[in-house]
């Protein structure tokens with residue numbers, strides 16, 4: 001049926017080696033990297049950054065392949081050039097202090113960071129817990145600063161929690177499910193610590209944290225790459241933990257698509273926001289977790305079987321996402337002219353999308369140059385909203401082809417006011433309002449238009465934007481975004497999110513001293529200072545796995 005089918009075929013399982021070989025190669029290069037500590041942060045300076053950005057602009061799109069260790073590199077990194085010649089931004093020291101204050105200890109070992117350290121807020125809710133997704137930027141900050149211990153303890157503790165029997169009412173959850181969050185209870189009398197975890201059974205709306213397991217695998221790879229210590233990932237319990245997570249999402253069912261079917265509120269957007277179905281955030285994380293697992297799983301009998309399954313899914317998933325979730329000017333025009341009610345294999349409009357369902361805003365929003373992965377695709381439904389996290393993860397995991405990654409960055413540049421405005425970065429664009437808001441959110445007062453998950457601006461997304469900018473060779477965009485954050489974040493007390501079309505107002509119910517806003521800023525700064533950090537959170541395109549897919553060829557048979 002599809003002209004490209006031969007090349008996308010599932011036979012190419014031999015490329016397993018290419019992924020893991022490549023990964024090992026990257027790892028060995030990163031091992032040469034000198035250990036960083038807090039002193040390193042003080043070496044950041046604007047002049048060396050501009051030199052660096054020139055170097056990056058000259059062609060860092062294949063970052064991992066052109067990278068050579070700091071000191072030997074062709075362009076001047078801040079570390080090798082003007083160390084100590086300029087003071088770091090004063091916010092950096094404040095941010096480290098606040099990050100350290102948020103650390104949580106279990107039997108005297110650091111195991112994570114709480115979501116927010118906001119004493120002024122009347123309601124604590126669950127912001128005093130360690131969230132798996134929230135801990136990721138904290139973990140990266142600690143890894144980049146040469147402090148891997150807390151990350152190791154976190155990975156092992158959450159693995160123990162995965163082993164718990166999980167129930168909601170009378171229903172038992174899948175074995176591999178990872179918690180959304182956990183809390184350490186200190187008993188001052190008995191002087192003991194114990195853990196409580198939330199797998200969705202206490203969460204508002206009883207939402208399932210589908211992203212937690214994926215973040216766990218991605219973090220295990222980051223830890224391995226940054227420390228060079230593969231013994232943690234090789235432990236039998238880590239291998240088993242990964243396989244359990246994978247079993248949950250690789251099992252066969254009634255699905256006709258390789259994407260993962262999810263309920264609403266299954267990710268960072270953990271309230272009803274119309275992301276049910278096949279949300280881009282989960283699909284991109286799923287892809288990245290599959291690729292990460294490929295490089296971490298041992299090649300024993302069981303491991304090989306698992307890797308084979310992963311490879312088949314990766315082929316199908318990348319084909320599906322790149323063909324059907326991708327939207328650019330040409331594609332939009334094609335959908336606009338779609339015929340409907342086509343039956344059989346020859347259908348062009350495979351999901352029977354009715355052109356009248358295309359929202360008006362997207363015609364103006366779409367630049368002539370640029371594109372993005374839309375929010376969701378399922379029968380007769382395309383959610384055209386832009387979601388920041390999914391698109392950045394698509395770039396970092398190389399779910400996006402090189403051309404697509406460039407187009408996403410073109411779009412961000414062309415629609416800067418809409419997507420970044422005065423505070424990076426909008427979680428989703430545009431906001432939904434009025435009747436649609438009533439229907440889609442169920443009248444959620446927290447998710448009113450341009451607030452919170454409904455078009456709010458989240459500083460935590462800065463690290464993802466920065467990583468995507470470095471990978472695509474456009475650090476100057478990250479610099480612009482960081483400047484915006486620096487003009488407000490500390491002064492406003494590190495809010496969780498901002499409201500308004502331009503993100504000018506501290507969010508209606510935003511926590512202050514939100515840990516991932518703090519850590520996200522630090523990670524963004526450290527990555528710009530030393531782009532070799534990118535390797536722990538980025539995967540190069542596997543050319544063997546990825547057929548060159550012309551957008552139009554996926555839509556014509």
Ligand code: GLC
Nearest residue numbers: 115131133134267268269270
């Ligand atoms: C909110 C956010 C969620 C985050 C949690 C803790 O529920 O929607 O993404 O993990 O707060 O910060």
